[in-house]
Amino acid sequence: MEYQPNVKRITGEGGVIAHVADQSIAAQIGLRPGDTLVAIDGQQLRDVIDYRFAMAEARVTLLVRTADGRERTVIIDKDPDEDLGVEFTEPLFDRLRTCNNKCPFCFLTQMPKGFRKTLYLKDDDYRLSFLYANFVTFTNLSEADWVRIEQQRLSPLYISVHATDPFWRAIMLGKRDVPDVREQIKRLGRAGIRVHTQIVACPQVNDGEVLRQSIEDLIALHPIVESISVVPVGLTKFRFEGKAPKTIRAAIQVHETPEWIDTNWERQPLWEDPTTIPLSNDNRSPHDPALGFCSRLGMVTDVPLRCYTPAEAAAVIDLIEPFQARCYAQFGLHLVYASDEFYLLAGRPIPLAERYDDMPQYSNGVGMVRDFLDNWARVRRRLPARIARPTTLALVCGTLVAPMMEQVAVRLNRVENLSVQVVPVINQFFGETVTVSGLLTAQDVIPALRASGCERALLPRVMFDYTGERTIDDYTPGRISAESGMPVALAGEADELVRYVRALAQHE
Structure with missing residues (x-):
């Protein structure tokens, strides 16, 4: 799950201090958790990036506000590479940059009410892109933001492209007058900044020839563009309040409902903007810049917003793989990648590790399955021959990866006294179209655990937040354990799974 600020x-x-390392500079000058680092050398700190740049000097002057409200100034002489030894409660100290788009596939508008407020926050902050590899759209930048990015060399950055053609990108972002992302990437390149890009593909919208052109355009921007991922759109049953699939246009208009119109995105022209000219009354091209944004969209948005079929997923893979071969021959790397979900949905074999190069978009679901399989092949040799006493273990996952986990269970069941049952949880909460482990809710997992009859459970780490403490529906591992009636543990990597079984072998 992407990092989500509080x-x-x-x-x-300024930056509120959460932790002070023992014997650090901060400890020596008496900084404590709860104190706020307001400025360094007279420069107000906007975020942890400003802090890191300011600390690269041999002498720094700190302005600190203590937890009880007192201000003090501290001058420090240090090695330029030395840090204060503090951690902050949040990486951003000033206003979070929110999203000014109306993407038809926006996951936040596909959630029911009642979750914690941070899950409804439409963040689109380039600083989180630099710090945590969050994908952002680059549609809300001021010239001052550009100057800062260039001066501080914030590289690499992660950009949601979706389509390189401005007309199609406008559709995918649900807004008019989108900046030309190709020119933006070129500007970053001139500043020595590299980017990773993603395309969220929607059937019959930005796939096919639109996707082909987008990939061509991004390949032409290598080496500024270091990777291109294509991931399938994800839709929940709440997309249209549980009704049958509707159109791209209807999905954009969800952002214009009273529930969303006054939230944290910058106001954009509504669909029924009276200044636009309907295409039905005009013979001009939909690309004519004289037309308003919504009018220019025309009939191309009257297609269903839906998930990919296995055959369509295979077609996307077939489009991408020739590009990989071409890029490898030209650059020595494959550059463009289909996400794991496309291969699993299509029933295709997962590519070998070398096809993912150094896995630059691992956290975006590109190469995770291959990495797990390869690590599993390596670490399963360390499994014990037996465990201390007969134990039944539930291996929880989303339905998409269940076939892969069944292969893992076959080997685990060769351990004497261990009986492993794969528990693929159908996502009743978000709808059966949501098949990934990362969007499982405790409300679906707990009944599945009870029905399994197992004594213990291993839960996928990706179903918890960035800290591993809470599920999307705000359950902790401890609460899941209490309500399911069995001990639970988290595992994300193959070696974590093996360590867990080895611990059982030593448990009397």
Whole structure:
């Protein structure tokens, strides 16, 4: 799950200290958790990036506000590579940059009410892109933002492209007058900044020839563009309040409902903008810039917003793989990658590790399955021959990866006294179209665990937040354990699974 900031802790007054390392500079000068680092050398700190740049000097002057409200100034002489030894409650100290798009596939508009507020926050902050590899659209930048990116060399950055053609990108972002992402990437390249890009593909919208052109355009921008991922659109049953699939246009208009129109995105022209000219009354091209954005969209948005079929997923793979071969011959790397989900949905074999190069988009679901399989082949040799006492273990996962986990269970069941049952959880909460482990809710997992009859459970780490503490529906591992009636543990990597079984072998 991408890093999600807690806006309650972003005060605009500096960085609130969460932890002070023992014997650090901060400890020596008496900084404590709860103190706020307001400025360094007279420069107000906007985020942890400013802090890191300011600390690269041999002498720094700190302005600190203590937890009880007192201000003090501290001058420090240090090695330029030395850090204060503090951690902050949040990486951003000032206003979070929110999203000003109306993407038809936006996951936040596909969630029911009642979750914690941070899950409804439409963040689109380039600083989180630099710090945590969050994908952002680059549609909300001021010239001052550009200057800062270039001066501080914030590289690499992660950009959601979706389509390189401005007309199609406007559709995918649900807004008019989108900047030309190709020119933006070129500007970053001139500043020595590299980018990773993603395309969220929607059937019959930005796939096919639109996808082919987008990939061509991004390949032409290598080496500025270091990777291109294509991931399938994900839709929940709440997309249209549980009704049958509707159109791209209807999905954009969801952002214009009272529930969303006054939230944290910058106001954009509504679909029924009275200044636009309907295409039905005009013979001009939909690309004519004289037309308003919504009018220019025309009939191309009257197609269903839906998930990929296995055959369509295979077609996307078939489009991408020749590009990989071409890029490898030309650059020595494959550059463009279909996400694991496409291969699993199509029933295709997962490519070998070398096809993913150095796995630059691992956290975006590109290469995770191959990495797990390869690590499993390596670490399963360390499994014990037997465990201390007969134990039944539930191996929880989403339905998409269940066939792969069944292969893992076959080997685990060769351990004497261990009986492993794969528990693929159908996502009743978000709908059966949501098949990934990362969007499982405790409300679906707990009944599945009870029905399994197992004594213990291993849960996928990806179903918890960035810290591993809470599911999307706000359950902790401890609460899941209490309500399911069995001990639970988390595992994300193959070696974590093996370590867990080895611990059982030593448990009397």
